[in-house]
Amino acid sequence: xxxxxxxxxxxxxxxxxxxxxxxxxxxxxxxxxxxxxxxxxxxxxxxxxxxxxxxxxxxxxxxxxxxxxxxxxxxxxxxxxxxxxxxxxxxxxxxxxxxxxxxxxxxxxxxxxxxxxxxxxxxxxxxxxxxxxxxxxxxxxxxxxxxxxxxxxxxxxxxxxxxxxxxxxxxxxxxxxxxxxxxxxxxxxxxxxxxxxxxxxxxxxxxxxxxxxxxxxxxxxxxxxxxxxxxxxxxxxxxxxxxxxxxxxxxxxxxxxxxxxxxxxxxxxxxxxxxxxxxxxxxxxxxxxxxxxxxxxxxxxxxxxxxxxxxxxxxxxxxxxxxxxxxxxxxxxxxxxxxxx
Amino acid sequence: xxxxxxxxxxxxxxxxxxxxxxxxxxxxxxxxxxxxxxxxxxxxxxxxxxxxxxxxxxxxxxxxxxxxxxxxxxxxxxxxxxxxxxxxxxxxxxxxxxxxxxxxxxxxxxxxxxxxxxxxxxxxxxxxxxxxxxxxxxxxxxxxxxxxxxxxxxxxxxxxxxxxxxxxxxxxxxxxxxxxxxxxxxxxxxxxxxxxxxxxxxxxxxxxxxxxxxxxxxxxxxxxxxxxxxxxxxxxxxxxxxxxxxxxxxxxxxxxxxxxxxxxxxxxxxxxxxxxxxxxxxxxxxxxxxxxxxxxxxxxxxxxxxxxxxxxxxxxxxxxxxxxxxxxxxxxxxxxxxxxxxxxxxxxx
Numbered sequence: 001x002x003x004x005x006x007x008x009x010x011x012x013x014x015x016x017x018x019x020x021x022x023x024x025x026x027x028x029x030x031x032x033x034x035x036x037x038x039x040x041x042x043x044x045x046x047x048x049x050x051x052x053x054x055x056x057x058x059x060x061x062x063x064x065x066x067x068x069x070x071x072x073x074x075x076x077x078x079x080x081x082x083x084x085x086x087x088x089x090x091x092x093x094x095x096x097x098x099x100x101x102x103x104x105x106x107x108x109x110x111x112x113x114x115x116x117x118x119x120x121x122x123x124x125x126x127x128x129x130x131x132x133x134x135x136x137x138x139x140x141x142x143x144x145x146x147x148x149x150x151x152x153x154x155x156x157x158x159x160x161x162x163x164x165x166x167x168x169x170x171x172x173x174x175x176x177x178x179x180x181x182x183x184x185x186x187x188x189x190x191x192x193x194x195x196x197x198x199x200x201x202x203x204x205x206x207x208x209x210x211x212x213x214x215x216x217x218x219x220x221x222x223x224x225x226x227x228x229x230x231x232x233x234x235x236x237x238x239x240x241x242x243x244x245x246x247x248x249x250x251x252x253x254x255x256x257x258x259x260x261x262x263x264x265x266x267x268x269x270x271x272x273x274x275x276x277x278x279x280x281x282x283x284x285x286x287x288x289x290x291x292x293x294x295x296x297x298x299x300x301x302x303x304x305x306x307x308x309x310x311x312x313x314x315x316x317x318x319x320x321x322x323x324x325x326x327x328x329x330x331x332x333x334x335x336x337x338x339x340x341x
Numbered sequence: 342x343x344x345x346x347x348x349x350x351x352x353x354x355x356x357x358x359x360x361x362x363x364x365x366x367x368x369x370x371x372x373x374x375x376x377x378x379x380x381x382x383x384x385x386x387x388x389x390x391x392x393x394x395x396x397x398x399x400x401x402x403x404x405x406x407x408x409x410x411x412x413x414x415x416x417x418x419x420x421x422x423x424x425x426x427x428x429x430x431x432x433x434x435x436x437x438x439x440x441x442x443x444x445x446x447x448x449x450x451x452x453x454x455x456x457x458x459x460x461x462x463x464x465x466x467x468x469x470x471x472x473x474x475x476x477x478x479x480x481x482x483x484x485x486x487x488x489x490x491x492x493x494x495x496x497x498x499x500x501x502x503x504x505x506x507x508x509x510x511x512x513x514x515x516x517x518x519x520x521x522x523x524x525x526x527x528x529x530x531x532x533x534x535x536x537x538x539x540x541x542x543x544x545x546x547x548x549x550x551x552x553x554x555x556x557x558x559x560x561x562x563x564x565x566x567x568x569x570x571x572x573x574x575x576x577x578x579x580x581x582x583x584x585x586x587x588x589x590x591x592x593x594x595x596x597x598x599x600x601x602x603x604x605x606x607x608x609x610x611x612x613x614x615x616x617x618x619x620x621x622x623x624x625x626x627x628x629x630x631x632x633x634x635x636x637x638x639x640x641x642x643x644x645x646x647x648x649x650x651x652x653x654x655x656x657x658x659x660x661x662x663x664x665x666x667x668x669x670x671x672x673x674x675x676x677x678x679x680x681x682x683x684x685x686x687x688x689x690x
Contacts, residue, residue: 125654134611138601139653140650140654141598141650143646149643149644150643150644309481309484310484311480312481312482313477313481315476316477319470320467
C-alpha cells in the first residue's frame with residue numbers, strides 16, 4: 001500500500017478522468033450485454049414489472065453503495081451497513097406500527113438518524129480509538145445486529161400492521177418512476193456532486209490517496225473520517241426505511257449479509273479498496289449490475305446458487321482489472337517522467 | 342496512526358513489555374472467566390459440558406492457527422469459512438457419488454489447499470489487496486459450495502469416523518479431536534516462535550521492504566501461508582461434517598468473523614508484525630467459554646453477538662488507549678528533562 005505511495009497517485013490525476021471513464025464503461029458494456037442476452041432468450045425480462053423489480057432492488061442497494069463508496073474512498077471500510085439497515089428498518093417499522101398517522105418524511109428522517117448515530121460511533125472509534133475500520137465495523141456488525149435481535153426477540157412486523165400510506169410509498173411512483181428510485185437518484189446526485197465539486201469531497205480523495213500527506217496539507221482528517229462514517233451510517237439507515245417500505249415484512253434478520261453485496265457493488269463499480277479513487281456513479285452502476293444479474297439468472301432459469309459465485313468472481317475480476325489499469329498508468333507516467341529528467 | 346505505533350514499537354524493551362502484558366492479561370482474563378463461570382453457571386463445570394465446549398471451539402481454534410500467521414504478515418483471509426463450506430459440500434457430493442471415505446478426505450484437504458493457493462496467487466502474484474481478494478473468494482467459494490451441493494444435506498457418513506470425531510479419549514471426557522488441535526497448535530507455535538520461518542513472518546509484518554533486504558521472500562512466504570490456511574480450513578470442513586454427520590453448503594457460515602475476533606482478542610495486531618500464539622489460544626478459549634457460559638445461562642445467541650462485538654472492539658481499543666496514556670506520561674517526563682527528549686516521536690504524532 002505504502003509502496004505505491006505518493007508519486008503514482010498525484011501523477012495519476014491527469015489521466016484520472018480517462019481511467020474512471022474506462023472503468024465505468026466496462027460495467028456499462030457488461031450490463032448491456034447481460035440485458036441483451038437475457039432479453040433475447042426471454043423477452044419477459046424487459047416487461048414493465050421485471051424492470052420495476054430490478055429498479056426497486058437497485059435503489060436500496062445503490063443507497064448503501066453510495067455510502068460505502070464515501071467510506072472506501074477514504075481508505076476505510078464499513079462492514080456494519082447490513083446490521084444498521086436491519087436496526088433502522090425495525091425501528092421505523094415499530095414506530096409506524098405504533099403511530100400509524102406518522103408522515104413518511106418523519107420515517108425517513110428517523111431511519112437516517114438511527115443509522116447516523118451508528119455511523120458516528122464507528123467513525124469516533126476509528127478516529128479516536130485508533131482502531132482500524134475493518135475491526136471496528138466487524139465489531140459493530142455483531143453489536144448492532146445483536147441489539148436488533150435483543151429488541152425484536154422473535155417478533156416480526158407484518159405488512160398489515162404498517163400504515164397504508166407507508167406501503168403505498170414503497171410501491172407508488174411518480175411519472176412511472178418509483179419513489180424509492182427517485183430517492184436513490186437524489187442521494188446519488190447530491191453525494192456525487194459534493195465528492196466531485198466541493199472541497200469537503202475532494203479532501204476525502206486526498207485522505208484516501210495518502211493519509212499522511214493529507215494531514216500535512218492541513219486537512220482535518222479526523223473530522224472528515226467521522227463525517228464519512230456518519231454519511232455511510234445515515235444512508236444505511238435510510239436504506240433501512242426503503243427496505244421496510246418495499247417489503248413490508250421486517251424481522252430482526254433484515255439485511256443480514258447485505259454488507260457483502262454492498263462491498264461487491266462498490267468494488268465492481270471501480271472504487272479502489274486502497275482508497276483515493278473511484279466514484280459513487282460507479283458504485284451505483286455496480287449495484288445495478290449485481291441486481292440485474294440476480295434477476296437475469298432467474299429469467300434464464302439458471303440455478304440461483306450461481307449468483308453468489310458470480311458475485312465473487314466479479315469482485316476478483318474487477319480488482320484485477322483495476323490493478324492492471326493502475327499498473328499501465330503508472331508505467332506510462334514513469335516513462336514520461338524519465339524523458340523529463 | 343500506524344506511524345505512531347511504529348514509533349512506539351521501535352524501542353525493543355517497550356515492545357516486549359507490551360506483548361507480555363497483553364498475553365498475560367488475556368490469559369488471566371480467560372482463567373477468570375472460566376473460574377467465575379464454573380462457580381456461578383450451573384453445569385458449566387461438568388465434564389460433559391467440557392466436552393461440548395471443546396467440540397464447539399474446535400473449528401475456531403483450528404482456523405485461528407494459520408490465520409494468526411497470515412495476520413502477523415499484515416494480510417487477512419476472510420475466505421476460510423467459505424473454504425470450510427466448500428470442503429464440506431464436496432465431501433457430501435463425493436459421498437453421494439459412492440466414493441470411499443478414505444479417498445474423500447484427502448481430496449477435501451487438497452481442495453482446501455488449492456483454494457488457499459488461489460487466494461495466495463491473487464494476493465502475491467497479482468499483488469492485490471488481501472481484504473478485497475478474500476471478500477471476493479468468500480462469496481465465490483460459498484457460491485460454489487451451493488452449486489456443488491445445492492441446499493440439500495448429506496448425512497450417514499461411516500460411523501467409524503463420526504464416532505471418532507464425537508468420541509472421547511478412553512474413559513475421560515476429553516474429545517479425541519482435541520489431539521488434532523493440540524498437535525497443530527504446538528506445530529504452529531513452534532514454527533511461529535522458534536524457527537526462521539516464524540521470524541520471517543514477523544519481519545514481513547513489521548516491514549516488508551526491510552524483510553526483503555534481509556533476504557526474506559515475502560511473496561513466497563505469504564503464498565504458502567495462504568495454502569496452509571486453506572488446507573486447515575479444508576480439514577475443519579471435514580471435521581465439521583463428521584461431527585454433525587451432515588455435509589451442507591452453508592456449514593460454517595460466518596465463522597470467519599469469530600476467527601478474526603478470536604485472533605485479534607488474542608493480541609495480534611491487525612497492522613501485522615505483532616502477536617503470539619498463546620494469546621490467540623487464550624482468545625479462542627475466552628470467546629468459546631463465554632459463549633458456552635452465556636448459553637447455559639439461557640442468554641440468547643443474539644445477545645452473544647453483542648458480547649463478541651464489544652470484546653473485539655475492546656481488545657483493540659484497550660492497548661491503544663494504554664499506549665496513548667503511556668505516551669502522554671512519557672511526553673510530560675521528557676518535557677521536564679529536555680536532554681533526553683526524542684523530537685522524532687513528537688513530529689510523528
